[in-house]
Amino acid sequence: MKQSPNKGFRLAAHLQGLPEDIFATAEDLFRSTKCVEFVPLRGKKHPGIMIILDRKFSLWFFREDDHFTYDGFEIGDYSEWPERQQLVFDKIK
Known part of the structure; x- marks a missing residue:
């Protein structure tokens, strides 16, 4: 795994029954994201x-x-939506 972490992650995903491209999909989604907000739904x-x-x-x-x-x-x-909502991590300092 030290030599090739990507191969190790793909193998681990395969052993867990996850789709082979799950890491690439997550990476594509979040790499270009500049702002992530968590809003509770009550x-x-x-x-x-x-x-x-x-x-x-x-x-x-x-x-x-x-x-x-x-x-x-x-x-x-x-x-504007999160500005009128309390975000999940607002109380974390």
């Missing part, structure tokens, strides 16, 4: 979290028991 039955990338693209996750499941994505202008 649903009574299914609370969740929205991850906003560059205030233009959001990924939605809803809580089910002890984990979150992916619900979908939206594209739009989020330039």
Whole structure:
């Protein structure tokens, strides 16, 4: 793994049953992202979290028991939305 970490990660993903290109996909998504915001979704039955990338693209996750499941994505202008919401990590100093 020291010589070729990418091969090691691909092997680990394969052994875990993950898609072979999962790391490349994640890398493509986040490498060019300049701003990531985590906004809580306060649903009574299914609370969740929205991850906003560059205030233009959001990924939605809803809580089910002890984990979150992916619900979908939206594209739009989020330039003002987080300013009226408390962000998940606001209290971290």
